[in-house]
Amino acid sequence: MKSRLKERIEKILTEYGGKRQALLPALHLVQEREGHISEEVISYLASRLSLPSVDVYGMVTFYSLFSLKKEGKNIIRVCVSLPCYLRGGNQILETLKEELGIKEYETTPDKRFTLEPVSCLGLCDQAPAMMINDEVYGNLTKRKVKEIIRGFK
Amino acid sequence: MNPVKFRETKIVLKNIHRPHSRRLKTYLKAGGYQALKKVLKGMNPQGVIKEVERSRLVGRGGAAFPTGLKWEFAREAKDIPKYVVCNADEGEPGTFKDKQILEKDPHLLLEGMAICGYAIGARQGNIYIRGEYFQAYRILKEAVKEAEEKGFLGKNILGEDFSFSISLYRGAGAYVCGEETALLDSLEGKKGQSRVKPPFPAFEGFQNKPTVLNNVETLANIPDIILKGAQWFLKIGSQKTPGTKIYCLSGDIQRPGYYELPTGIKLKRLLIDYGKGVKGELKAILPGGVSSSFLTRKDLSVALDWPSVAKRGSQLGSGAIIILNDTHCMVDIARRCAQFFAYESCGKCSPCREGTKRTRELLTNITLGRGELSDLELLCELQEVMYDTSRCGLGQAALNAVRSAILKFRDEFEEHIRERRCRFGICPLGKESS
Numbered sequence: 305m306k307s308r309l310k311e312r313i314e315k316i317l318t319e320y321g322g323k324r325q326a327l328l329p330a331l332h333l334v335q336e337r338e339g340h341i342s343e344e345v346i347s348y349l350a351s352r353l354s355l356p357s358v359d360v361y362g363m364v365t366f367y368s369l370f371s372l373k374k375e376g377k378n379i380i381r382v383c384v385s386l387p388c389y390l391r392g393g394n395q396i397l398e399t400l401k402e403e404l405g406i407k408e409y410e411t412t413p414d415k416r417f418t419l420e421p422v423s424c425l426g427l428c429d430q431a432p433a434m435m436i437n438d439e440v441y442g443n444l445t446k447r448k449v450k451e452i453i454r455g456f457k
Numbered sequence: 458m459n460p461v462k463f464r465e466t467k468i469v470l471k472n473i474h475r476p477h478s479r480r481l482k483t484y485l486k487a488g489g490y491q492a493l494k495k496v497l498k499g500m501n502p503q504g505v506i507k508e509v510e511r512s513r514l515v516g517r518g519g520a521a522f523p524t525g526l527k528w529e530f531a532r533e534a535k536d537i538p539k540y541v542v543c544n545a546d547e548g549e550p551g552t553f554k555d556k557q558i559l560e561k562d563p564h565l566l567l568e569g570m571a572i573c574g575y576a577i578g579a580r581q582g583n584i585y586i587r588g589e590y591f592q593a594y595r596i597l598k599e600a601v602k603e604a605e606e607k608g609f610l611g612k613n614i615l616g617e618d619f620s621f622s623i624s625l626y627r628g629a630g631a632y633v634c635g636e637e638t639a640l641l642d643s644l645e646g647k648k649g650q651s652r653v654k655p656p657f658p659a660f661e662g663f664q665n666k667p668t669v670l671n672n673v674e675t676l677a678n679i680p681d682i683i684l685k686g687a688q689w690f691l692k693i694g695s696q697k698t699p700g701t702k703i704y705c706l707s708g709d710i711q712r713p714g715y716y717e718l719p720t721g722i723k724l725k726r727l728l729i730d731y732g733k734g735v736k737g738e739l740k741a742i743l744p745g746g747v748s749s750s751f752l753t754r755k756d757l758s759v760a761l762d763w764p765s766v767a768k769r770g771s772q773l774g775s776g777a778i779i780i781l782n783d784t785h786c787m788v789d790i791a792r793r794c795a796q797f798f799a800y801e802s803c804g805k806c807s808p809c810r811e812g813t814k815r816t817r818e819l820l821t822n823i824t825l826g827r828g829e830l831s832d833l834e835l836l837c838e839l840q841e842v843m844y845d846t847s848r849c850g851l852g853q854a855a856l857n858a859v860r861s862a863i864l865k866f867r868d869e870f871e872e873h874i875r876e877r878r879c880r881f882g883i884c885p886l887g888k889e890s891s
């Protein structure tokens with residue numbers, strides 16, 4: 305683990321008085337920095353918080369914003385909940401799969417994009433909608449999706 | 458009642474159209490933090506709670522529990538310290554109202570939380586915010602900092618003997634964490650799986666201490682109730698559950714969006730005057746997101762408040778009103794709803810863990826032309842069992858949409874089963890499919 309990352313984790317642990325409440329913020333930090341939560345990080349956090357590793361591992365698998373596998377540089381979260389589905393959300397997912405040449409939950413071979421179908425993003429008035437990293441995109445059409453993805457390339 | 462005034466009453470969204478509405482400066486100019494001042498300079502905690510009780514404010518997060526009563530429980534609880542927790546996890550599909558307050562008027566929420574803290578005797582508040590609400594998180598962080606700098610949060614607020622601070626905590630993508638006890642576990646850094654109730658959070662909540670847990674919109678009502686009084690609040694909207702509600706309109710509607718209106722507005726009026734009409738022909742309505750039961754055209758006259766919607770056999774919940782037109786197949790829609798719950802079930806209790814999976818399987822089979830008529834009875838029975846035996850609201854509500862679709866659109870289900878036909882050509886039925 306990079307020493308810089310360790311330092312920042314330690315800072316979070318101190319902030320929460322060494323309690324397990326520090327776990328979610330620490331995992332957020334690592335996910336953001338590294339694009340995944342590695343085994344090394346899991347055992348480090350487990351030992352620092354005196355928890356069994358499997359407990360920390362369970363956290364990573366329970367929450368959809370964390371992943372064990374390394375994710376692409378850009379994470380596309382496309383909403384598949386009902387309000388978006390009613391407005392053609394399915395086509396948006398299909399278009400993304402075609403355009404990127406991958407399936408759900410996969411990462412492009414060049415590691416640029418990971419595609420994740422997710423539950424409602426709170427953008428239902430702009431359905432169908434998606435997020436790429438922390439940017440939101442609404443009122444999507446097939447064409448708009450293609451333009452957005454090509455704009456990234 | 459004067460209808461024009463009736464229509465224009467805004468409480469929780471009254472500031473959002475001001476330029477730079479999120480800034481403390483704007484908030485103060487609009488009369489912000491005056492309610493907190495009023496409370497600290499001249500009301501005792503019991504007085505604050507009495508006022509909230511008299512207003513008959515009920516929770517806007519879904520369960521519509523009386524807010525004043527919840528506060529009273531926590532105030533009376535003997536254990537200390539006490540906590541205020543704000544539920545900003547907004548996850549019910551079709552809901553996007555709390556985000557408006559968080560992003561456009563964060564100080565309104567902070568003020569509401571501080572007043573709650575004073576009323577129940579808490580010094581610490583937490584906002585649990587949805588992991589995907591990146592923007593709202595940044596804005597809140599900035600707002601908390603501003604409020605601390607100017608002495609509206611922190612030690613000896615406004616020079617009085619009251620200290621209250623607020624921390625932010627980010628969720629990480631799990632719908633069930635919106636359920637209050639799952640949220641508390643998540644806030645403690647655990648997996649968000651619900652706790653057995655009772656004890657309710659007001660008695661044993663965060664770190665097992667007395668905790669008031671309220672939705673963003675609920676807390677945002679507090680400053681005006683304190684400043685203008687319960688009597689003023691009672692004059693707005695329905696008698697039993699007065700005030701306003703932010704209704705979120707989505708799906709097949711001309712003008713989707715969020716509309717703050719007095720409770721009890723007729724569904725029809727919301728759809729026509731505000732939503733500007735349905736796109737296509739109206740078929741079905743989910744008034745409280747995918748956790749609620751379908752209404753149909755017959756229900757257009759229903760008043761949008763919790764008791765009235767309940768009388769029609771559905772639930773208003775958080776006010777996520779999803780409109781479906783007649784191009785959708787109800788079997789396909791029921792399957793989508795089942796998929797959502799199977800994915801989001803936390804797996805802690807078996808009725809929900811197994812029930813949601815089984816429901817998805819049965820409905821998928823029907824869409825593939827492998828269903829039996831007895832499946833429909835089975836699904837309705839399963840709804841009852843899950844309603845009675847699931848540990849939290851997720852499992853209890855998971856089959857509302859499915860069961861009501863079967864009851865109200867039975868011909869479509871039978872057509873899929875008997876004739877292996879989907880009149881909309883949406884379900885794969887017999888054709889090879891994934």
Ligand SMILES: Cc1cc2nc3c(=O)[nH]c(=O)nc-3n(C[C@H](O)[C@H](O)[C@H](O)COP(=O)(O)O)c2cc1C
Binds near residue numbers: 546
């Ligand atoms: C599965 C499930 C998800 C929920 N999601 C939310 C949510 O996102 N936001 C919310 O405020 N309440 C949600 N609730 C309701 C909370 O459990 C709780 O009733 C509410 O936050 C209490 O605040 P209130 O009284 O101010 O409404 C959810 C309940 C269930 C069962």
Ligand code: SF4
Binds near residue numbers: 802849
């Ligand atoms: S009802 Fe579902 S979500 Fe709730 S505790 Fe049981 S398994 Fe978990």
Ligand code: FES
Binds near residue numbers: 426
């Ligand atoms: S349903 Fe897609 S953003 Fe809400």
